[in-house]
Amino acid sequence: MCQNAITRTLQERHATTQEQKEAIYNLIFHAKTDDFISQNTTTLTHAIKSLKILDPSLGSGAFPMGLLNEILRILHLLNPTMQAQDIAALKREIIQKQIYGIDIDADAIEIAKLRFWLSIAVDEDTPAPLPNLDFKFMQGNSLI
Structure with missing residues (x-):
């Protein structure tokens, strides 16, 4: 449930394509990084740290x-x-x-x-x- 909540929030706010949504899903559920994650590490870190x-x-x-x-x-x-x-x-x-x-x-x-x-x-x-x-x-x- 926690992974789903974080995944959905990040996908809605920071992913525009299906590939980006899958990259966020793979990061959270499978601990896999790809080019999108590598290029947006700072943005995703800030997004996660700004969650309430x-x-x-x-x-x-x-x-x-x-x-x-x-x-x-x-x-x-x-x-x-x-x-x-x-x-x-x-x-x-x-x-x-x-x-x-x-x-x-x-x-x-x-x-x-x-x-x-x-x-x-x-x-x-x-x-x-x-x-x-x-x-x-x-x-x-x-x-x-």
Whole structure:
């Protein structure tokens, strides 16, 4: 589901021909790059980094965590020279700037925050203050 969401968004915004759409599909689903991907690496990287993700029923945060992992994987495919510390910093940036969630259950919000904090803490070599996620994951009824 995460791969489909990213693929469709990139295809709608950055592919004009069927070949370009297939190139984006192959990048995301099969980790294959071609001339279109190579020539548009900067554009695709910027497009992926500018995505805003909202999960209107956050639950434990499985969908946004899946999107975080997919975004990291795709950005690493576009820039295979990234080191582990670069990936950790990128993960923190994605969490702080791109991912949002709403849930009616306050406990679900706290669980999702914990999942994201743990995903940051695991990858960083030196401890750094955790980001404030109070305005990223909020309690509310998204149907109203």
